[in-house]
Amino acid sequence: MVFFEKVKSKKVLKPGNPLTIETSDPEFEGTYKSSIHEYYPDRGVLKIGMPSMKGRLVPLPRGTIIAVKVMDGSSIYTFDSRVLDYGKDEENFNVTYITVPPELRRVQRRRYLRVPVVLNGYLKHTKDGEATRFITKDISAGGALILLKKPLHVNEIIFVDLKITDGVELKEQPTRVVRDAGKNREGLYQYGVEFLDLDERMIKKILRFCFDIERKMKLQQLRGGR
Numbered sequence: 001m002v003f004f005e006k007v008k009s010k011k012v013l014k015p016g017n018p019l020t021i022e023t024s025d026p027e028f029e030g031t032y033k034s035s036i037h038e039y040y041p042d043r044g045v046l047k048i049g050m051p052s053m054k055g056r057l058v059p060l061p062r063g064t065i066i067a068v069k070v071m072d073g074s075s076i077y078t079f080d081s082r083v084l085d086y087g088k089d090e091e092n093f094n095v096t097y098i099t100v101p102p103e104l105r106r107v108q109r110r111r112y113l114r115v116p117v118v119l120n121g122y123l124k125h126t127k128d129g130e131a132t133r134f135i136t137k138d139i140s141a142g143g144a145l146i147l148l149k150k151p152l153h154v155n156e157i158i159f160v161d162l163k164i165t166d167g168v169e170l171k172e173q174p175t176r177v178v179r180d181a182g183k184n185r186e187g188l189y190q191y192g193v194e195f196l197d198l199d200e201r202m203i204k205k206i207l208r209f210c211f212d213i214e215r216k217m218k219l220q221q222l223r224g225g226r
Helices: 200-224
Strands: 004-008 018-023 030-040 045-049 065-072 075-088 094-099 103-107 120-124 132-139 143-148 157-165 168-183 189-195
Touching (some): 120 143, 120 168, 143 168, 168 200
Antiparallel strands (some): 004 103, 018 030, 045 094, 065 075, 075 094, 075 103, 120 132, 132 143, 143 189, 168 189
């Protein structure tokens, strides 16, 4: 699943934010690195460090159409742009000036970090309905793959109780069934589900849990490779 939302540019674009630039221009095709120097919202202009590839500065020509991704910790913000000019600024830095729209597209990449973990939970079809036990096969800050004995229906809304770790627990969490993954070898039904309307604090807690699991997995792999 891809999650987009519109965000005001002035809330995101800050000096020092790293970014990447892609262009399909045959002469300059590739992905370049840069960072924000200054944002001029009244003019719709962004001053960035001259793009570089493999450590080499590349002065992209005026008029070059580019796709820009701005990194901000847990999210990526994207927008389409055009090179306006390049050269040295008043502080003698090699810079490039590009267009920027009033709003950016926010891609919530944190929801993609999915880690394998078995957790016990319960779901209900209504808040006062009968509880059905399930286990997770994996989880992310956006949802989970769950296994259970009873079938569900894609697009139906269920209510989930799930303790993820100490201090991180979902209670009657509205959740949508988004994918039927068939049955496993034991005959359990498998469904991909999406957590709905999680608040920012809970998203960060689940994300932190996923990062911890991922880190432990990487450490185990490193130790196993010795």
